[in-house]
Every structure is written in structure tokens, then in C-alpha cells.
Amino acid sequence: MKGQGMRRAITAAAAALLMTSAFAAAQTPEMAARAYVETPGVAAMLDLMMSADGLTETVRPAMLAQGLPPEIVDRILPIMADEMSAIGDELTEMMVIAVAEHFTVEEIEALTAFYSTPIGTSVLAKSQPMMTSFMARALPAQQAALQRAMRRVQEEMQQ
Numbered sequence: 001m002k003g004q005g006m007r008r009a010i011t012a013a014a015a016a017l018l019m020t021s022a023f024a025a026a027q028t029p030e031m032a033a034r035a036y037v038e039t040p041g042v043a044a045m046l047d048l049m050m051s052a053d054g055l056t057e058t059v060r061p062a063m064l065a066q067g068l069p070p071e072i073v074d075r076i077l078p079i080m081a082d083e084m085s086a087i088g089d090e091l092t093e094m095m096v097i098a099v100a101e102h103f104t105v106e107e108i109e110a111l112t113a114f115y116s117t118p119i120g121t122s123v124l125a126k127s128q129p130m131m132t133s134f135m136a137r138a139l140p141a142q143q144a145a146l147q148r149a150m151r152r153v154q155e156e157m158q159q
Helices: 002-026 029-037 040-050 052-065 070-086 088-102 105-115 118-158
Strands: none
Touching (some): 029 040, 029 088, 040 052, 040 088, 040 118, 052 070, 052 118, 070 088, 105 118
16 A cells, blocks of 8 residues: 555656646747746846836936936936836837747746846846946947048048
């Protein structure tokens, strides 16, 4: 009786494992992408991107680097935040579609697993400020390069 009960338990566990594996194998890229986007760290990153604080942190330095006066930037940011928050759900869906289009289910599951860890959550939290720092440095260099390119294009067109 004991042996038979143990066999049943093992059989049930094996069946459950097979069903779970079959479900995982049947997961679509969209399903995996939705799980990724709903990961707390990714969801927080998306929320920050659409919030007044997030825009102040990310967009304000770029606007100032372009030479806009701080008082104008400070008037523009609340309007931008209001419009961004109005399309938050739509942007989340766009993220799901983009992730599903560019990554395999296996890759998405690996991203989800990583960003669900404390280190992954920390990386996500630091990614936006890192990109802001990079863009504040890169934007002036890009603008200068584009100005040089425009001068060269004008010279080329005059010949």
C-alpha cells in the first residue's frame, strides 16, 4: 500500500511537471513578453518613463542641453507628463509587442528571470539615470557633429 501510494504521488508529480513543461513550451512570445513587462522592475521603469519625475530626470537635462531656458522647460514638463500618463496603457502594450517581435520566448523568460532578481531590479533602477547621464554628454557632441555634417553637405551641394 505504501509503495503504491508513493508511486501515485510520483506519477502525479511527473504528470504535473510534464503539464507545466508543455504549457511553458506552448507559451507564445506575447505571453512571455507580457510577463516580462509586468515584472515589478520593468513595470516601475515604464511608470517612471511616463511620470513627471521621470520626465524631469530624463528629458529636462536634454532640453537644457539644447539651450531651452529652465523656466520654459519647467512649464513644458508638466504638460508632457500629463500627455504621457494618458497613453500609459498604450505604451505598455507597445512594449509588449516590441519585446515579442525582437526576442524569442527563451530570451524573454531569461530577461524576466534576471530582472526579477535583486540585482536585475537594481540594474533596471539604474538604467534610466545612466542613459540620462549618457544623453546629457552625447547630445552636445551629436549636435556638433550634425552641424558639421550640414555644413559639409551644403558645401557639397554648391559644387
